[in-house]
Amino acid sequence: MNEAFSMRLAREDDIQTLEVLIPLSVRTLQAPFYSSEQMEAALGPVFGVDRQLIRDGTYFIVEHAGQVVGCGGWSRRRAVFGGDSARLAEDSTLDQAHDPARIRAFFVNPDWARRGIGRLILSACELAICSAGFREAVLVATLAGEPLYASFGYTVVERYEVPLSGGLTLPVVRMTKCFDRNDPLFEK
Ligand SMILES: CC(C)(COP(=O)(O)OP(=O)(O)OC[C@H]1O[C@@H](n2cnc3c(N)ncnc32)[C@H](O)[C@@H]1OP(=O)(O)O)[C@@H](O)C(=O)NCCC(=O)NCCS
Numbered sequence: 789m790n791e792a793f794s795m796r797l798a799r800e801d802d803i804q805t806l807e808v809l810i811p812l813s814v815r816t817l818q819a820p821f822y823s824s825e826q827m828e829a830a831l832g833p834v835f836g837v838d839r840q841l842i843r844d845g846t847y848f849i850v851e852h853a854g855q856v857v858g859c860g861g862w863s864r865r866r867a868v869f870g871g872d873s874a875r876l877a878e879d880s881t882l883d884q885a886h887d888p889a890r891i892r893a894f895f896v897n898p899d900w901a902r903r904g905i906g907r908l909i910l911s912a913c914e915l916a917i918c919s920a921g922f923r924e925a926v927l928v929a930t931l932a933g934e935p936l937y938a939s940f941g942y943t944v945v946e947r948y949e950v951p952l953s954g955g956l957t958l959p960v961v962r963m964t965k966c967f968d969r970n971d972p973l974f975e976k
Contacts (some may be wrong), residue, residue, distance in 0.1 A: 795908060798847040798859060804858045806837050809895055816898035821931035822958065836871020838863075840879050848912055850905050858905035858967035860894030860911040864920060869893070869950075869960075872951045885919040888964060891927035894936070906936045914940075918967055929961045937963050938959060 798806070814827050814835050822830075828912055833877065841847035842862075847861035865879040869888055872879075897904045917925055926945075929937050934944075940964035949957035 793850050793852055793857070793908060795848050795903060795912060796848050797845050798842045798849045800839070801841060802849055802856065802859075803837055803839065803842070803918075806859055806895075809856060809859065810835055810837065812903070813895035813898060816929060817896070818932045825954070826952065826956055826958055827955060830950075830958050831957050832871060832872055834870055834871055834950060834952070834958060835893075835895070838867070838870065838872045838893060839867060840867075840872055846913075846916065848909050848947075849895070850908060852900065856897075858894070858896040858902040858909060859908065860909040860913065862890050862925070863892050864891040864915050864922075865890070868948060869890075869961075870927065885925075887922075888924035888926040888948070889917040889920070889922040891925050891937070894933060902949055906933075907939075910936065910940055914967070918971070922967075923969070924964060924966045926964045927964065929963050931959060931961070934961050937965075941965055 811831055814831060817881055820828055841861045844864065846863055848858055848859065850858040864882055866882060867879045869892065894906055894909060927937060927942065942965045945964050946962040947959065949959050951957055
């Protein structure tokens with residue numbers, strides 16, 4: 789099924805498209821897990837475009853017949869989630885020898901859910917993370933995202949709630965995965 793999709797790095801001129809895709813994905817695919825008040829409060833600060841990932845060349849776009857159907861990426865920087873709208877300074881970089889890389893901001897068009905797009909992007913992220921010399925990845929998953937990461941062997945470290953405006957909170961899951969040094973993902 790994957791052969792119908794093409795993947796490339798996101799560009800600055802994708803941002804407008806992503807700003808439509810992200811709310812569509814959130815409002816549909818997260819609806820079984822969060823209230824509309826939670827989703828609306830999280831759109832922007834928690835679920836939004838992080839231009840830093842695009843500038844770093846660590847954010848992927850999946851297209852089908854020229855239409856953007858999914859996005860997601862990884863990061864060599866400290867932030868574990870969130871758009872960049874509220875960030876005051878540049879997000880600082882991690883040390884790949886000691887810090888876990890971040891898996892960041894996966895959003896799939898609901899019409900294309902459960903077609904392997906998340907799996908495609910996550911595989912590309914893990915390959916890039918290992919190639920960059922990281923030995924571990926960490927992420928903060930939504931309840932909608934947890935099954936995807938669990939299916940890749942990420943384990944739950946902590947369940948907690950991200951504070952939102954209006955006294956609301958968003959239940960999320962911190963998950964981690966260590967990469968095996970003998971894994972063929974590593975460059976020898
Ligand atoms: C999470 C998300 C990115 C998954 O994308 P996707 O393209 O639908 O996922 P895939 O089709 O690649 O799924 C791969 C595997 O993950 C697991 N999985 C994914 N979604 C699942 C779901 N809703 N229920 C159970 N398992 C699921 C399954 O094991 C699946 O394999 P299978 O379909 O062969 O059973 C998508 O649901 C989404 O965009 N959600 C809204 C935004 C969001 O919350 N993003 C996560 C941020 S952490």
